[in-house]
Amino acid sequence: MINTDLHIHSCVSPCADREMTPEAIVARAREAGLELIAVCDHNTVRSCDAAADAARAAGIGFIPGIEVTTSEDIHCIVLLPDTAKAHAFSRWLDTLRLRMPRRPAPMTRRLPIPRDPEAEERELLYMARRISIVDLPGAVAPFGGLVWPAHADKNANSVYSVLGCWTPDLRMDAVELCADTEPEDLPEGLPRLRGSNAHRIWDIRSPGCPLPLSSPDFAGLRAYLKGGD
Numbered sequence: 343m344i345n346t347d348l349h350i351h352s353c354v355s356p357c358a359d360r361e362m363t364p365e366a367i368v369a370r371a372r373e374a375g376l377e378l379i380a381v382c383d384h385n386t387v388r389s390c391d392a393a394a395d396a397a398r399a400a401g402i403g404f405i406p407g408i409e410v411t412t413s414e415d416i417h418c419i420v421l422l423p424d425t426a427k428a429h430a431f432s433r434w435l436d437t438l439r440l441r442m443p444r445r446p447a448p449m450t451r452r453l454p455i456p457r458d459p460e461a462e463e464r465e466l467l468y469m470a471r472r473i474s475i476v477d478l479p480g481a482v483a484p485f486g487g488l489v490w491p492a493h494a495d496k497n498a499n500s501v502y503s504v505l506g507c508w509t510p511d512l513r514m515d516a517v518e519l520c521a522d523t524e525p526e527d528l529p530e531g532l533p534r535l536r537g538s539n540a541h542r543i544w545d546i547r548s549p550g551c552p553l554p555l556s557s558p559d560f561a562g563l564r565a566y567l568k569g570g571d
């Protein structure tokens with residue numbers, strides 16, 4: 343068994359702690375006995391190069407990932423074979439950003455708070471992209487990636503909170519669940535995963551999600567999820 347955690351946020355996610363640097367994540371993952379991790383920030387791969395370097399130096403497996411917000415406001419994990427593919431996918435995802443013109447607030451309602459362009463940029467990262475969850479697997483395929491709904495049974499930003507059920511048109515490689523009791527309509531044979539969805543360093547814990555992988559890397563995970571095809 344390979345001890346994995348395939349859903350960890352870094353400090354570039356607007357909702358994650360500033361302390362979640364790639365180096366701190368890798369150090370904590372190694373300490374917790376994890377053998378394979380994926381860093382998945384909201385709609386960006388900005389931490390993947392530093393995380394890959396840190397994981398290589400620490401001797402643990404690393405897969406670059408991204409947590410996509412679909413047009414339905416559903417979160418999906420996308421993992422890519424390498425950092426080059428991750429950057430290519432992220433660039434493509436950037437073209438699907440919603441462009442909303444910012445109107446200056448009327449003088450009477452303007453608050454005496456200085457603008458924080460960095461905070462505004464981080465908030466934009468979280469927003470939905472113009473792609474449906476139904477179309478996401480087809481869009482990920484040319485990049486050689488794997489895709490599944492994140493925290494599918496959570497009460498927000500999930501398949502069950504938005505769609506209400508597992509619809510037959512969801513062609514996913516797996517599903518990530520939070521609760522011990524799983525939804526009754528989940529397809530049989532669909533691999534079930536657990537991710538910490540860590541936003542703070544101590545959210546990264548052992549045992550993670552032990553999986554019977556042949557190797558602690560993307561190829562090992564792909565072979566397990568796709569049945570070696």
Ligand SMILES: [Zn+2]
Binds near residue numbers: 409417492493499
């Ligand atoms: Zn999420």
Ligand SMILES: [Zn+2]
Binds near residue numbers: 539
């Ligand atoms: Zn997440």
